[in-house]
Amino acid sequence: MKLEQVRELLPVQVRDIADLIGLPDTLRLVEHLGGTTWDFAKGRNRNGQIRIAALGDILGEETAARLTSHLGGEKLYIPKCDAAVRRLRDLEIHRQFEQGLREGVSANTLVAELARANRLSDRWVWLILKQPMSAPDQTALF
Structure with missing residues (x-):
């Protein structure tokens, strides 16, 4: 990262x-x-x-x-640095999920593996995956 x-x-x-x-x-x-x-x-x-x-x-x-x-x-x-450590974890979860999908692994299998690897619930992993990982550029709004 x-x-x-x-x-x-x-x-x-x-x-x-x-x-x-x-x-x-x-x-x-x-x-x-x-x-x-x-x-x-x-x-x-x-x-x-x-x-x-x-x-x-x-x-x-x-x-x-x-x-x-x-x-x-x-x-x-x-x-x-809890916020930064969580952010790095979430970015890595997104990266591993996307890589697994490209390799043909099912989303449910990936989420279960990521939940075990990160000691999270599968529901929490799904919530992480639903969050956008790049902050939108808000300077264009003003």
Whole structure:
């Protein structure tokens, strides 16, 4: 998925992190640390090295090092980004549904598979599929 598809739903600090380490790693960070304040250590003492290692367990050592080099010494609240995460999920459900239809799989089978894979009810998946996935351009109205 592309960051641009959910950029407007992300807080500024998360956009900055995504620009630095990419959306997949940012989503992993939000998944593990969302809703908490994280002290990005510089690694100058044992506690700092432990925090960097913990970040490395989440993101991988290279990505954690890149993030630490930019944010080391800062405390940053990491939002949960629920709206953006839901939007990405819904976009992926639409993409998988359309792909399955092109491959000849029935709509009911696809919805049942998507519901199980996303831990949603089939009714919820149908509601997601009924929603338009691209925001209409409303600037033409004015």
